[in-house]
Amino acid sequence: GGFYATGTGAPGSTIRLSLNGAPVTSVTANDQGRWSLKVERGMNPGAYTVRADHLDASGRVIAQAEVPFDYPARLANAAARSAASGSGSDAVIAELQSVTVQRGDSLWRISQRMLGNGQRYTQLYAANSTQIRNPSLIFPKQILVVPQGVKPN
Numbered sequence: 001g002g003f004y005a006t007g008t009g010a011p012g013s014t015i016r017l018s019l020n021g022a023p024v025t026s027v028t029a030n031d032q033g034r035w036s037l038k039v040e041r042g043m044n045p046g047a048y049t050v051r052a053d054h055l056d057a058s059g060r061v062i063a064q065a066e067v068p069f070d071y072p073a074r075l076a077n078a079a080a081r082s083a084a085s086g087s088g089s090d091a092v093i094a095e096l097q098s099v100t101v102q103r104g105d106s107l108w109r110i111s112q113r114m115l116g117n118g119q120r121y122t123q124l125y126a127a128n129s130t131q132i133r134n135p136s137l138i139f140p141k142q143i144l145v146v147p148q149g150v151k152p153n
Contacts, residue, residue: 003039003071009054009063016053016061017091019043019098021130022145026055027091035091042096045073046143097146101138114146123147 009015009029016026017037027035037050047070054063099110107121115123125135127147132138 002041003043004036005050005052006034006036007052007065008033009035009052014055016055018051018053019096019145020048020128020143021051022127022147024096024145024148025091025093037091037093039093039096041094042098043071044098044100044143045071046100046141047071048143093148096148099144099146101140101142101144103140105138105140107132107135107138110144 005017007015011029011031011033013029013033014026015029015035017024019039024039025037027037029035047068049066049068051064051066053061056062097114099114101110107124108118111121111124112118121135124144124146125132128144131142132144138144
């Protein structure tokens, strides 16, 4: 019922994970170089891209992998949650906030609804800037991820 991704990197390396360009968490690869990410709920059905950035000690990206995928409605609606494998260094996100753009939506309206203040649209824009070229132009069926740690007013 959730989303699960795994990967490998140098043991002890820091991996920054993003969905649709919005950073969601960082994880440290375990002694075998494995890492995993689990999002238990909150993803809307639709098209996503997951990206893993391998960071050096200064936080600079030294390698990157990106994979598009479609998150089906049947998984988004599933009541049962599958357990994450303990094979990697796990990052678990209990709930991710995402929103599917509907006809007539604007970043201001979405920010008002999701964050309680339309003026906070810049936070949504910054977190999803890889898929939004102009903050005045968003399109139906785009899936925007609310950045982790951003709380409603």
